[in-house]
Amino acid sequence: MWGRNQQHDVALLQEMADMEPENEVPLLLGQLEEARSHQEEESKGDEVGVESLDYEPIHSLVYAQTKKGSNQRHFYGYTGLTFxxxxxxxxxxxxxxxxxxxxxxxxxxxxxxxxxxxxxxxxxxxxxxxxxxxxxxxxxxxxxxxxxxxxxxxxxxxxxxxxxxxxxxxxxxxxxxxxxxxxxxxxxxxxxxxxxxxxxxxxxxxxxxxxxxxxxxxxMHGRFPTHRRDGSQRYSSPFLQTISKFTQKAWPFDFHNDKxxxxxxxxxxxxxxxxxxxxxxxxxxxxxxxxxxxxxxxxxxxxxxxxxxxxxxxxxxxxxxxxxxxxxxxxYHGIQVEVDLDSVPLIMVTAGSLGVLGALLNTVHGWLSQYRAPSKKGLLRVVEACSITFIAVGTMFILSHLFGRCLPIQKGQQGEEYWFRYTCPKTDPNTGIAYYNDLATLYFGVPHETIKQLFAMGSELDTYFSIRSLILHSMSFFVLFNLAYGVATPGGIFMPSIMVGASFGAFLGRVFQVYFPGENIQPGLHALVGATAMLGGVFRSSLSLVVIMMEGTGGLQYLLPAIIAIYVGNWVAQHIHHEGAYEADLERLGEVRFLQSEPPRHLISVTAAEMMAPNVITLTEIVSVGDVIKILKNTQHNGFPIIRHADANDEGQLVGLILRHQLLLLLEQRAMIEVDSDMLYLPLPERFIARNPRVTKEHIYLEHAMRVYHHCHNPHKRYLSSRPEAVDELELDAILQEHPVTNGVHEANSKENGSANKEIQEGSDSAKSGQQVSIHKRELALDLRHYMNRAPVTVRAECSAQRVYIIFRTLGLRHLCVTDSNNSVIGMITRKDIAQSSHHQKEHSEGKITLERQESDGSSYFGDRASKDILFSLP
CATH class of the missing domain: 1.10.3080.10 (Clc chloride channel)
Incomplete structure (x- = not known):
């Protein structure tokens, strides 16, 4: 028995069982035989378990009462949390x-x-x-x-x-x-x-x-809670028991939640x-x-x-x-490049050209992704990375040797230590002239110094880098960049995008100098425009890129060229490849269901009833432990609506929502009460349910443990809590043997709900008539009233899917209950449901398929590659 303070509630429950035995009805849980079976989880293979985060606070009874007395002001803010x-x-x-x-x-x-x-x-x-x-x-x-x-x-x-x-x-x-x-x-x-x-x-x-x-x-680095409420230890090792005593409260402040x-x-x-x-x-x-x-x-x-x-x-x-x-x-502070308004048309040409190149980068990357070595072949992944490194270094040496041009270092040319002589002649002792290989300098120099030198190119025709070297460097770097983009090593694509854009932009600037000799054309300005347009074409950002380039160069005189570059590059790239680098990979990867800031237009004609998942598994406020275990073992759902019966024929009104990890913690801590099994399936009278149960220190202890559950159970791998093994690890077999499970399961919240309920009710009546159900049979149960979210967000079935999308994303929800006019739950909407409805309705609007609920695993895009090497190779 958990907690002496539960005795009064149990007595009231027992009293109701004695008063109204004729109102016995089955527990509203859902049809477990139709629940999806567990597949092999990601830790056993190449797949990666992806879970949604719980951004929405759990407004439970315990949470509400503990917050009432926490408004006393201290040193700075409330209890010093703000400080x-x-x-x-x-x-x-x-x-x-x-x-x-x-x-x-x-x-x-x-x-x-x-x-x-x-x-x-x-x-x-x-x-x-x-x-x-x-x-x-x-x-x-x-x-x-x-x-x-x-x-x-x-x-x-x-x-x-x-x-x-x-x-x-x-x-x-x-x-x-x-x-x-x-x-x-x-x-x-x-x-x-x-x-x-x-x-x-x-x-x-x-x-x-x-x-x-x-x-x-x-x-929160620590293990909490250490002991179960029945006195047993969570850890068999004495060392872990000793360490956990000192790490229960590793942080004095309570911001260990996702929000x-x-x-x-x-x-x-x-x-x-x-x-x-x-x-x-x-x-x-x-x-x-x-x-x-x-x-x-x-x-x-x-x-x-x-x-x-x-x-x-x-x-x-x-x-x-x-x-x-x-x-x-x-x-790139210190560059001195003049901006002439007469060069705006040529700036637009440069920006458009780099927008095309940025879109081409995303297209080629998408095509190459399906040919990358799979993660199951780790050696092949290592060989791939090393081979591309060998090719990149070989390209640098060969092209620099064959096509590099030896140029003299002129007076005023900044950073003499930057210029790389390579195979050029040594410094002439008579004239003191030093030479450098322009192509080798582009390849072998520190990247940010190379970009800075490209930005600093002035109006002279024969300075810094030749036209041939610039085009060879930009094109070869673009090809090598595509090969390296996705290997099994840490690395980003900002710098290579800027390098390609600056090099190709400088090349165009030098070409413009040749064909428009009377104009004041500065290749450095076109390099800056090319780098900005390339970033816009690859990432499709706007305001942040403009500000980044302005802060990087330290000059507001480049504001107009940067704005032109961003908008022209974005506009051109949008017509070639619709999405940026990040959005494209998130869209193609089925496991990560990313919700954009704006709802898709094609959801206008869809309703919440068409988007939701039907046949929701629901619980009552006091539920059998055996039924909870059966649900957790046979489903991977992470949210269960809580309903309340008004009478025997009522489907139940929504009164709350309980999360999977809350149920697991209650089972782990043996937070159970013992009641007559028949009483669990009775509609509870209003006089009892309307009264809020008392909140004790034990309730507060468990409520805090629920909020930090994922910090202490499978940290950084919360998907493991959705596996049936998570229930097996709780070692509940001995308890279940002492208290046999009562089968009180039936289908709810579907069109066939009435017939299913009728069959189960008839079975219950026949059992009663045959005297096969013991009225005094004892069974363990969980009282969820203290911990359930008493204010879950809901929508009506007729609600527009676009509005559902906005509500779901704006509030950071994980579960959105769909109800009918009687406030009965008829479905549930999760991130997966929204993503699938958006995807398939879009294809339906394009005349491809009809709106159906099905899995999207991205296999058509990535071939037979596993999720792990796709997830962990993204830019």
Missing amino acids: AKWIITITIGLLVGVVAYLVESSQELFITMKKDWTQETIDEGIKLPLVFLGYAGFGIVLVFMSSCLVLLWAPAAAGGGVTLVMAYLNGIDIPSFFEFRTLVTKIVGTICTISSGLPIGQEGPMVHIGAAIASSLTW DRREFISAGTAAGLAAAFGAPIGGVLFSLEEASSFWSRKVMWRSLLCTTMATMILAWLNDRDFSLSLPGGLA
Whole structure:
């Protein structure tokens, strides 16, 4: 028996059983024989279990009563919680800045070291093929380390991570995505990958790193609760029992819920991009425009503080000066390029050309994705990454040797240490003229320095880089970029997109100089326009990219060209490839059901009744333990409506919603009461249900444990709680043997509900007449009235699907109950239902198929590739 304070309620229940035995009706649970069977879960194969996040607060009776006395003001805010959140936000920004400095400085160190070694070995007379093998070997070792870390230790660290950060902030939990080992692998793997010679960058990984740092700082590290309420231990190991005693309350503040954590992760996302580009305001706008699906004024202020701290600490580590004009890895302060309004038509040509190239990148990436090595063949994935590294380094050496042009370093040409001589003659001792190979400089230089030099190209015809070198570099880099985009290593696509856009834009600028000699054409301006248009064509962002480029260059005179580049590039790319890089991968991947900011137009003609899943499994406020176990073992549903019967013929009115993990915790803690089995199927009188049950310390204990359930049970892999093994691990067999299960299951909430209820009722009556049901049979039950969400969001069956979409996404729901005019539950809408209805109704409007409910696993796009290597290779 759980809790002495339950005795009064049990006595009342027993009294009702004695008073109204003739009103016995079966329990309204749903038809379990039609529930879907469990398949092999993701941890046993290549699939990845994806669950929705519980952003909606659980407005339970316990929660409401405990909050009534919590409004006393303390040091700052209420109980210091607001102050703690600001401190954590500042800490996130500082840590992101330190990590960004580590990544940036390590990249420069490795690239400069390799370039110096290459030049020294060439000067020593070693043949170029041997130099190439040494350079490629070093890069392959770095990629090998990175890919092995990803495949063997932290698969979630592959790719850029921006796509899955967007998915998380949209309400989707990705397994192991924010684990600490994923964060470590992301940092180490990014340093190795960007230093190896692969044409990918660190900007996307920095977004993931910022979000992971924010997640780690707000994750409750501890085990809670330690003991079951029956006195047994959760852990058989004495060591775990001892450790858990000291880690029950690892954090004094209560923001270990999905809703509060998403605010910190939004700030960390903004800080990661801000540190990469040196753009604090641009980082905030990127988080608002691209990453975060839920935004508010307090999130904006925290994000701005976080990005400011990240860029300022990065500036101090770089130059020992707290200044926002000396920020991150892709900052281009100091370029002096004039903007002439007469060149606007040519700027539009450049922007349109790079918009085409950006759309082509997304198209080619989609086509190549189905031919990537599958995750089940880990060795093949490693070989793929190493082979592409070898091809990339070989391309750099061969093209630089065959087509590179030796140019003299002129007076005033900034950064003489940047220019790479390669196979060009040494400095002339008589004239003092030094030479550099322009194509080799483009390939072997530090990427952000190369981009800066491209932006700084002036109006002279023979400076910096030749036309031939620019076109060869841009096209070869584009091809290598497509090959590297999707390998099993950490790496993003911001820097390669900027590199291709800047190089091709500079090429067009040089061509315009030749064909329009009388015009003041500056290739550097076209490089800036090309980079911006390329980003717009790839990502389809607008405002955030403009601000990022303005903050990166530090000049408002480039505002008009940047705006023209964004809009023209977006417009052109939209007509070639409809979606941006992130949205395209999320749309094609069936496991991640991303909800866009606006509802699809083709949902206008659909109603909630057509979108919902029927045959909902419902529970009553006091439910048999045996029935709960049967439901949890035979379904994967995570939300169950709670109904109340008014009389024996009533289908039951909706009074609440209980989540799967709440039921699991009640079973784990043995929070059970013992009642007569016949009484469980009686309609409870209004005089009893209308009275709120008393809230005790035990209720508060369990309610808090429910809110931190996923921090302590299968952390970072909450999909494991939906498996039948989660019920088996509770060791309930001994209890069930002492209290046999009563079969009180029947179909509810469907068109056939009446006949099903009638059959079960008749069976119950015949059993009673045959004296086969013992009125005094005892059975364990769960009292859900204290913990259920008493205010679940509902819609009527006639509600428009577009309105359902808006309600669901705006409120961050996981479950949306559909009711009829009597407030009886007739269906349930989840993220899966909305995504499937949107997809299939769209195809129906295009004349392809009719509106049907079916699974979408993305197999038509990705072929036989598993979900794991698709999920964890996204940009």
